[in-house]
Structures are given as C-alpha cells and as structure tokens.
Amino acid sequence: MPGKAVPVPTPETQPYWDGCAAGELRIQRCVDCGEPYFYPRPLCPSCGSGNVEWFTASGRATLYSYVINHRPAPGFEDDGPYAIAVVELAEGPRMMTSLVGVPATPTDLVLDMPLRVTFEPRGHVSLPVFRPAFAEEGDE
C-alpha cells in the first residue's frame, strides 16, 4: 500500500524545504513592493518583480477554512476522518496544511482560531503542520 505523499522539491522550492528541515517556516517576499507570498517561486505575483528574498515567517496563523475528509488518501487510512485545512499566516499568505494536537471535529475546529506551525517528518523532508496556539503564546 502506498504511503502518504512525499513532496519532491525543485530548485526554486528547495530553500523552503531546507527551512522546514531546520524547523523554520521560510517564505518569500518582494524586495521592491514588500509583499510576502506563498507558494515559492522566483517572481513576485503582486508586481512582477524578480527581486525577491526569503525570510523566516513567524509561524503564527489562523484557521481560514477546512474540510474533514472521510475518504482517506493513500497512507491516511489509519488516521480516521482528518482535517485538510487552509490557514492564513500572520504575514498574509495562505497555505494548505494539516492540523495536529486537536480532534478533527467541527466543534474543536473553529474558524479563525489561532495556530502555530510545527513540523513532522515525511519521508526525506520535514512537513509544516499547524497546532492550536497555547494561551500564553497569544495571537498577537
């Protein structure tokens, strides 16, 4: 039985995956217009500039939307119904992720709840996932 999908980095996305391996959520922003963006690519989608740079995001996010999937993808068969979420990073961009440390029920998953990034091993890479933020971490 095939396991969970393991992402295959490309030269343009390798710094993102290197960041994950180091426990950091590194994304890009435009040097010219200042807009942060996701997913990694060598061009600012806001202004078209190629003058872009990597930076380490705060790892803070809020829950933007999700589904609770009852028909598992390969490798997810033993997980029970699981959430496939889209989070909004504190810096603005959105990304898909998994939610950990919280039951996958509509009662527990409340839109706009504060989240923090954490990392899980997946094959040869480290995968960013999100958990509920602890009270003392705030959501400033």
Add this chain to the structure above:
Amino acid sequence: MSHSSVIIAGAAETDEIGRLPNHSTLGLHIEAARNAVADAGLTMKDIDGIGCVAAPGPVQVAHALGIYPDWIDGTGIGGTSFLLHVRHAVAAIRAGYARTILITHGESGRSRVGVAPRRMDLSSPPGQFEAPYGTLGPTTTFTIPALRYMKEYGLTREQLAYVAVAQRQWASKNPRAMYRDLITVDDVLASRMVAYPFHLLECCLVTDGGGALVITSADRAADFPKPPVHVLGTGEASETPMISQMLDFTESQMFRQAGQRAFAEADITVGDVDHLMIYDAFAHVPIYGLEALGFVKKGEGGPFIADGNTSPGGSLPLNTNGGGLSYTHTGMYGMFAIQEGVRQIRGEAAAQLDRADISVILGNGGMFAACGVLVLGRRAR
C-alpha cells in the same frame, strides 16, 4: 468591427449515459461525434476543425473519425474545456481558419475503460504544497472554501442541502437522469458524510458518457435540419491551480471575469436570461455562480435557491437537466451543460421551459481553477 454570427448547428450526447462498461473513452468520443454530425445533417467529410481534451486528444479523435483538420484545439483545463473550445471555434470561424468545427467529449469516468491511471506529479506546486496533506481529488479540495463562505455569509447546512433538492426536482422530469426520485433536505443531511460539511448527496455523480457539438457560421443556418442556436457571447478566465490559493474563499473572481465578458459581448443583462446552467460539481458551486454572474447579491445565493426560485416553476430555471448532482457527471461535466442549453433553446429538452430565448452556461474547470461562460440565443443579436 462587426462580427459574423456563429451557431451551434449540431448537438448530441452519446446514446446512453450513466454506467457504460462496454465503451472506452475513445469509443464515447466517436459515438458522440457521429451523433452530433448526424444531428447537423452532415458527414465527417464536412468537418475541417476539431476540439477536444487530452487524453485521447484532438489528434487521436480526428484520426479515429477520418478527419484531417485545418484547425485544432486541445485546450484541457478540466470540466469547462468544452466552453473554451466553443469560444475558440467562434474566433476561428470568424477568422476563416475553419468552416465547420466538431467539438467532442467522451469520458469513462465511472467504468474507467481506456483511461490512463490517475497520477499526481509530486514536484508540481499542488504535489509539493497540497497532496502531502491528504488531498484526494475534488471532494477534498473543491469543498474547502465552503465553511469560510458559511461563516462570512450565514449560509446554513439546510440551504446548502436544498441545492441538491432543487436539482433533483428537475431530474425527476428527465428520463435520462441517473437519479430521479425526489429528495428532501433531511435526506441530504442524512446521507453519508464525504468531506464535512459535504454529504454524499451534495457531491456530483461519477458516470460514463459523452457529447459533441458542430459549430459553423450563421449564414449557413438554413442548410441544417435543426433550428440554429446562436453563440451570442463568450468568456474565459483562470484563477488558481491550487484551492489554497483561491483569491477569496467567498467568491469566484474567474466566474465574474468570464461572465462579465460574455454578457458584454452578448449585450445582455441578468434580466434577459431565461435559462441558466451553472456547473455543479458540489452544492456550493451554483451559489458562487449565481452571485458572480450578478443574479443575486453576495450572500443571497443560498436563500435564493432554498426559496425555490431556481426550481421548476421558479423565476430563474437553473440546471434543468438535473445537473452534475442528479443528471450525469463524467468528471468533466461542461459538455452536458452546453447540451442542455442547446436543447432548451431548440425546444427539445425533457423539462422544456415555456420561454428559452437566452440560455447562459457557466462552466468550471478544476477546483475553482478555470472558467468558461457561453451566452446562447434563439435569435442572432
């Protein structure tokens, strides 16, 4: 600049739709093509342009039909591709690149006969940034924006469920629809959870079938056995290859963009529309479509449908074949939405409207990824 008018002169589906284990994908293309060309009173030798999605693609389909075309369109952007083929065919005919274009669709979506295996490229952006989180096709991705919409605009689970109820009302009038028994909101909410908040009856069917269209110039309209269906306006747009990057989870920018262009070219407003088809892979998509095309204000789509306005007898007949939720959905549904628009304008639909002078078709490709819109009319503009 004045544009010559372009018409749909032939339109047909495969003999049967639903479960067709004895047809390959290519076989469905061939059957649909033969039926549409016959519907136009033509032969394959009259066809000089071909449009279809890969696989099998226009070279294979043309060759199988004995056609050596002067014009080829293999645009493949999911279930709306056929609407773009029509749009591109209109331009080609106006430009003189071809005279008589055949657009075909065949898909063994359920039986999967003669179909390449599904495979995700794990180095693509969706492969790197979505697949690792357990996505598995449209039920796990197309559905994700809905909870955000429900929170922002107060759409209820009952209103969402009513989309499926309304479409089953139309399907109950259509002998070719896969599901025809009337259902209630309670039935929908009691059906199996597929991807919360979506139940089985809020997800489209998975079927086999095909359809084809013959497109040509209106000055030849008298040559054909069926009344012409004029292509009055068209639009196309794309938005995102990944649902997580949809610009705003509560609205479809590409629906609005393609719709505005099509309505402007046809010189119509929403008040001129007698009949509407909105791609319904899932129950929330018609709500997004109604709002993006301007039939209702943002947030009003769910209540509008739940109040019966799109049901039989309502002010805005929507998805009158039963739609992807009840009629058929081979995976790429857009061809079947066009076919119903043509049938309504010709006056040959199973659930025929009293008045169907203007029909609007909104097609979706991928997960809010790409869009085509057609405005079809009984008369030239």
